[in-house]
Amino acid sequence: MSMLDKIEPFTLDDKILQHGEEISQMLDQLRRQTFPPDAQKTLRKFPLKEVASFIGTTPENLKRLYLNEKGPVPEIGRRDQRYYDAEQIEELREYLNETGRSASKPYVPRKRSHEKLQVIAVVNFKGGSGKTTTAAHLGQHLSLTGHRTLGIDLDPQGSLSALHGFQPELDNNPSIYDAIRYDNERQDIATAIRDTNFPMLKIIPANLDLQEFEYATPLAMQTSAEGKRFFARIADQLETIEEHFDVVIMDCPPQLGYLTLASLSAATSVLITVHPQMLDLMSMSQFLLMLGSITRNLRDAGVPVQMDWMRYLITRYEPTDVPQRRMVGFLESILAEEVLNSPMLKSTAISDAGLTKRSLYELERGAIKGSVYDRAMECMLKVNNEIQDLIHKTWGR
Numbered sequence: 463m464s465m466l467d468k469i470e471p472f473t474l475d476d477k478i479l480q481h482g483e484e485i486s487q488m489l490d491q492l493r494r495q496t497f498p499p500d501a502q503k504t505l506r507k508f509p510l511k512e513v514a515s516f517i518g519t520t521p522e523n524l525k526r527l528y529l530n531e532k533g534p535v536p537e538i539g540r541r542d543q544r545y546y547d548a549e550q551i552e553e554l555r556e557y558l559n560e561t562g563r564s565a566s567k568p569y570v571p572r573k574r575s576h577e578k579l580q581v582i583a584v585v586n587f588k589g590g591s592g593k594t595t596t597a598a599h600l601g602q603h604l605s606l607t608g609h610r611t612l613g614i615d616l617d618p619q620g621s622l623s624a625l626h627g628f629q630p631e632l633d634n635n636p637s638i639y640d641a642i643r644y645d646n647e648r649q650d651i652a653t654a655i656r657d658t659n660f661p662m663l664k665i666i667p668a669n670l671d672l673q674e675f676e677y678a679t680p681l682a683m684q685t686s687a688e689g690k691r692f693f694a695r696i697a698d699q700l701e702t703i704e705e706h707f708d709v710v711i712m713d714c715p716p717q718l719g720y721l722t723l724a725s726l727s728a729a730t731s732v733l734i735t736v737h738p739q740m741l742d743l744m745s746m747s748q749f750l751l752m753l754g755s756i757t758r759n760l761r762d763a764g765v766p767v768q769m770d771w772m773r774y775l776i777t778r779y780e781p782t783d784v785p786q787r788r789m790v791g792f793l794e795s796i797l798a799e800e801v802l803n804s805p806m807l808k809s810t811a812i813s814d815a816g817l818t819k820r821s822l823y824e825l826e827r828g829a830i831k832g833s834v835y836d837r838a839m840e841c842m843l844k845v846n847n848e849i850q851d852l853i854h855k856t857w858g859r
C-alpha cells in the first residue's frame with residue numbers, strides 16, 4: 463500500500479472468519495502431517511538404567527535377574543544394552559515385590575486400604591504457565607513408577623488429551639462433563655475413562671462440551687440442590703472409582719471458573735505452575751487473591767476446601783536470564799518451602815512435544831541432541847520425584 467492509498471473500512475466478521483478458516487486449515491494440515499488421524503500412539507522401550515530407577519532398584523539387581531533367566535526377557539539392543547517395554551516394567555515390579563523387600567517399602571507402590579486416593583489439581587489462570595506439560599509428564603512418570611494414575615483433562619481446549627493422541631474434533635469421546643452435567647443425560651465417570659499408551663495411565667479426555675459446565679452451573683444453582691453443590695460434582699464422581707486408582711491428576715483450564723472450583727474441591731493437593739516473569743507473577747497474585755476469597759466464602763458456607771499439600775512449581779525457567787532469576791529469588795523468599803526445590807528448566811526437548819505429541823518419557827534419547835535430552839530428563843525426574851515423595855509422605859511412608 464502506498465502512503466496515498468486511502469484506508470477502506472471493512473466488515474470485521476468477514477475478515478476474521480476468513481482468517482480463522484485459513485489458519486485452522488493450515489494447522490489441520492500440519493497436524494495431519496505430524497500425527498495422522500488414524501495414528502496409534504505406541505511407547506518406546508526403556509533401557510535398563512531407566513527401568514531400575516522407575517522400579518527403585520539397581521541396574522545390577524536387574525542384570526542378575528535376566529542373567530538368571532528370572533522375570534521378563536529384555537530385548538538386546540545396541541552395545542549389548544537391555545531394553546524393557548512398559549508392560550515388562552510392571553512385570554518386573556510385581557516379580558521383585560513377591561521375592562524381595564519388606565512390607566513397609568514394597569516395590570509395588572499402590573495405595574493400601576487405609577491410604578486415600580491422591581487428587582492433584584494443576585492450576586493457575588495464567589495461560590501458558592506450563593499446567594498441561596506438568597500434568598502430562600507427572601501422570602506418565604507416576605504410571606512408570608507403578609502408580610495407577612488417572613489424568614483428567616478439564617480444559618475444553620483439550621491439550622492434555624491431544625498430547626495423549628486424542629483428537630477431540632475427530633474422536634467423539636466423552637469428557638468429564640458427561641459425568642458432572644445436571645440433566646438426565648449424565649453418565650457414570652467410568653464410561654469416560656480411556657486407555658493410553660502407558661499401561662498404568664488412563665485419561666478422561668476433554669472436548670468443547672466441557673465449557674457447558676460454566677453456563678449450566680449458574681442456572682442449576684438457582685433451581686436445584688445439585689446446582690448449589692456444584693463444587694462437589696467432581697469429588698462425588700471420583701469417589702465411585704477410588705478403588706481403581708492411586709493418583710488422579712487434573713489439568714485445569716486457564717480460568718477461575720466452575721470447573722476449576724469443582725476440581726479444587728475434589729483435590730487433596732494443589733500444584734500451581736508459575737513462569738518466573740513479572741506479568742506472570744502479577745497474574746498469579748491476582749489468581750491467589752480471587753481463589754482465596756472464593757474458598758473463604760465456601761468455608762463460611764460450611765464447606766472448607768482442605769488440602770494435604772500445596773506447592774509452586776517454577777516452569778520454563780532460564781537461569782541465565784537475570785530478571786527471571788530475581789523473580790525466583792523473590793518467590794523463594796516469600797513462599798519458602800512451598801516452592802518445589804527443583805524448577806523445570808526451559809528446554810526445546812519439551813516445547814517440541816507440542817507439535818510431535820511426544821513427551822520426554824516418550825522421546826528416545828537418540829531422537830534429539832544427547833546433552834539436551836539428558837538435561838531436560840534429569841530436571842523432569844527431579845521435579846516428578848519430589849512430587850512423588852509428597853504423595854508418599856501423605857500416605858505416611
Ligand SMILES: Nc1ncnc2c1ncn2[C@@H]1O[C@H](COP(=O)(O)OP(=O)(O)OP(=O)(O)O)[C@@H](O)[C@H]1O
Pocket residue numbers: 588589590591592593594595596617621714715716777778779806807808809810812813814815816
Ligand atoms: N519446560 C519447558 N520448556 C520449554 N517449553 C515449555 C516448557 N514447559 C512448557 N513449555 C511450552 O510452553 C507452552 C505452554 O505450556 P502448557 O501448554 O503446558 O501451558 P498451560 O499452562 O497448560 O497453557 P494453557 O493455560 O493454555 O492451558 C507449550 O507450547 C509448551 O510446549
Ligand SMILES: [Mg+2]
Pocket residue numbers: 593594595617621622713714
Ligand atoms: Mg493447558
